[in-house]
Amino acid sequence: MTRTIIINTTGSLHRALRLGLYLFGLMGVATVGFFAWQSFYPVSAATGWSIQTVHSDVPKAASLMPLPDGSLMISQELNDAKGSIVRIHPDGRREVVVGSLSKPDGMFATHGGWVFSQETGNAPVSFLKDGVVTDLFRGENVQGLWVEGDDLYAIEDRKDNGRLLRYRWSDQSLTVLRDQLHEGESITRCTDGRMLYTEKKKGVIRELTSDGSDPVVLTGLNKPTFLMCDERGLWVNEDSTHRARLLLIDKHGQQQTILSFLKAPQSIVRTGDGTYLLAEGGRNRVLKLVRKSLAMASDDAQH
Incomplete structure (x- = not known):
């Protein structure tokens, strides 16, 4: 069976x-x-520092420029002619200074006005003075700006063929100082005389040298973007969407993480009272960074 x-x-x-x-x-x-x-x-702020939001609802906050009257100029890095440069007055009132821009990014006060860039294809670097905007020269995805006397430096945020440019105010000449950069985003002069610039894709910071060697001064960074130098050292923001940091490298080369868990931070600037303002573009806001000893001294003075 x-x-x-x-x-x-x-x-x-x-x-x-x-x-x-x-x-x-x-x-x-x-x-x-x-x-x-x-x-x-x-x-999260490092020990000895405090952080607070001073301006919210600032779409894609990028570059910051404190003004003597206590107001603040901010570039709002929106694309497709939706971007703008806005002035926030001490009473909180907001004024659009320049509108219909595409990814306005770098700003620098000079020659009685401001130069600003637009991080988009073949857009002009422009000069704003007395309400009049004048185009100076064009670049591809220009981001960081720096001015010294007759020289205006501009760096392009492009994948493999970015350039570092120098514009001369006196004769309107434009010189390519470096090319084939990998996502250059910021250029600045430090208190020790060095001129530094970033290559975000490589995670490095280089020194601009007269012989063209441009040695790497910092490496192993996570998408370094905006640079700023003062007596405390070199400040570096990481343009990462998640868990970005604000770093401080002192004059002895010691690296400290001042802020953690930032989202796409952009520029950091020093204010007249010794505090710092930081544009956190990923959260559409401006943060105020204070050294706690300074905050305590301010509180004592008020009482």
């Missing part, structure tokens, strides 16, 4: 499919939760 045994695999397949879908969904929820945690986790 022959016995036939029938194995029903349908139920097992259904159970395996349900388990797979459950695990897949669980992984999706965990992934979304992880990125949400990174986005909303509060900014």
Whole structure:
């Protein structure tokens, strides 16, 4: 007698499919939760520093420029002619100074006005004075600006063929100082005389030298963007969407993380009272960074 045994695999397949879908969904929820945690986790300040939001609802805050009357110029780095340069007055009132810009980024006070860039293809670097905008020269994705006397330096944020340019005010000449840069974003002069610039894609900061060697002075950084120097040392912002940092490298080369869990920070500037303002473009706001000893001294003076 022959016995036939029938194995029903349908139920097992259904159970395996349900388990797979459950695990897949669980992984999706965990992934979304992880990125949400990174986005909303509060900014953390190093010991001895405090942080607070001074201006919110500033779309894609990029460059900052404090003015003597206590107001603040901000570039809002929106694309497709939706960007603008806005002035926030001490009473909180906001005034659009220049509108219909595409990714306005770098700003620098000079010659009685301001130069500003637009980080988009073949856009002009322009000069704003007395309400009149004059185009100086054109570049591809120009971001960082720096002015010294007759020289205006501009750097292009391009993948593999970015340039470092020098414009002369006296004769309107434009010179390519460096090319084939990998996402150059910022250029600045430090208190020790060095001129430094970033290559974000390579994670490095270089020194601009007369012989063209341009040695790497810092490496291993996570998308370094804006640079600023003062008596404390070199400040470096990381243009990362998640868990970006504000770093301070002192005159002895010691690196300290001043702020953690930033989201796409852009410029940092020193104010007249010794505090710092930082544009956090990823969260559309401006932060105020204060050394706690300075804050305590201010409180004591008020009392």
